[in-house]
Amino acid sequence: AKAAGGNQTLFFETDMGSVAASNFRVESELRQAISQEQLRLYIQPQVSQNRQIRGAEVLVRWQHPQRGLILPGQFIPVAEESDLIVELGEWVLGESCKLLRQLQDRQQQLRLSVNLSVRHFRKRNFVDWMKALIQETGIDPSGLTLEITEGLFIDNLEDVIAKMNVLTELGIWFSIDDFGTGYSSLAYLANLPVHELKIDQSFVRRAPEDERAAALVETILVVASRMQMDVVAEGVETEAQADFLLSHSTQIISQGYLYGYPQPAEVLMDQLN
Numbered sequence: 195a196k197a198a199g200g201n202q203t204l205f206f207e208t209d210m211g212s213v214a215a216s217n218f219r220v221e222s223e224l225r226q227a228i229s230q231e232q233l234r235l236y237i238q239p240q241v242s243q244n245r246q247i248r249g250a251e252v253l254v255r256w257q258h259p260q261r262g263l264i265l266p267g268q269f270i271p272v273a274e275e276s277d278l279i280v281e282l283g284e285w286v287l288g289e290s291c292k293l294l295r296q297l298q299d300r301q302q303q304l305r306l307s308v309n310l311s312v313r314h315f316r317k318r319n320f321v322d323w324m325k326a327l328i329q330e331t332g333i334d335p336s337g338l339t340l341e342i343t344e345g346l347f348i349d350n351l352e353d354v355i356a357k358m359n360v361l362t363e364l365g366i367w368f369s370i371d372d373f374g375t376g377y378s379s380l381a382y383l384a385n386l387p388v389h390e391l392k393i394d395q396s397f398v399r400r401a402p403e404d405e406r407a408a409a410l411v412e413t414i415l416v417v418a419s420r421m422q423m424d425v426v427a428e429g430v431e432t433e434a435q436a437d438f439l440l441s442h443s444t445q446i447i448s449q450g451y452l453y454g455y456p457q458p459a460e461v462l463m464d465q466l467n
């Protein structure tokens with residue numbers, strides 16, 4: 195079996211052997227998993243300088259009846275190869291908006307960030323679907339952030355801009371996930387409604403010791419501050435990383451094991467009670 199990270203998965207490698215067969219199996223099992231409600235929302239806190247929770251990121255897990263809890267690295271890449279990622283994304287967004295509605299009903303000012311795949315965003319009806327979901331769940335959309343990646347800006351930019359503008363007018367925020375690791379140019383930042391940048395974990399991990407990673411983090415902080423965007427540092431695990439980040443910005447939002455692991459959404463709701 196290959197190490198985790200590619201499309202093929204440890205959990206699903208079967209007697210059929212080949213990656214193609216394995217992917218096919220994941221796909222059909224995942225399709226069932228969605229309809230049989232085997233997916234779970236986990237959420238991880240995002241905290242401000244004084245460790246106050248300002249929001250949380252939704253991270254999906256698959257509670258498999260035989261194989262136990264499966265991480266997204268094992269099935270999202272397979273889902274992304276077809277419109278299965280749209281089905282999965284619609285489920286995650288639907289549940290996330292229900293959760294946000296519960297939070298808003300309790301006067302909790304938490305921002306909920308949801309990962310959105312490029313393929314899903316590019317669907318022709320995405321904006322209308324999103325509008326209907328907002329109506330249906332009765333959320334205030336200004337509590338919702340959609341995390342997208344730079345891969346979205348590689349082509350069809352006009353269509354992307356138009357869609358982002360409509361959603362922004364509704365109050366939704368856009369966050370650039372894994373910022374600085376994609377292939378697109380920075381130019382898009384000048385033309386798009388972007389509200390937040392997420393510093394990739396690889397930079398956060400190296401910054402305290404590695405001068406080049408440190409320089410990148412500092413540059414991202416300057417760009418964000420000049421463009422009045424929020425910055426979230428992801429993958430913060432150590433006090434040294436936290437100290438480095440906070441010594442460069444008091445505004446930075448932090449997310450990582452140092453502050454909290456992803457937990458089932460119910461756990462957070464119980465804590466807020």
Ligand code: C2E
Pocket residue numbers: 238252253254265266267270283286309310311371372395428429430431449450451452456
């Ligand atoms: P991501 O969006 O970059 O999410 C951050 C990943 O880092 C998550 O992995 C999270 O559990 C993990 N993480 C958080 N804090 C730390 C830390 O301090 N140290 C380390 N080493 N890792 C940390 P996870 O939950 O396994 O998700 C992996 C990826 O799967 C996500 O990366 C995202 O790209 C994708 N994903 C997760 N949920 C969804 C979803 O609902 N829809 C879509 N389209 N993609 C999703």
Ligand code: CA
Pocket residue numbers: 251309341371
């Ligand atoms: Ca993310």
Ligand code: CA
Pocket residue numbers: 371372392394395428
């Ligand atoms: Ca990320």
Ligand code: CA
Pocket residue numbers: 372
């Ligand atoms: Ca990532």
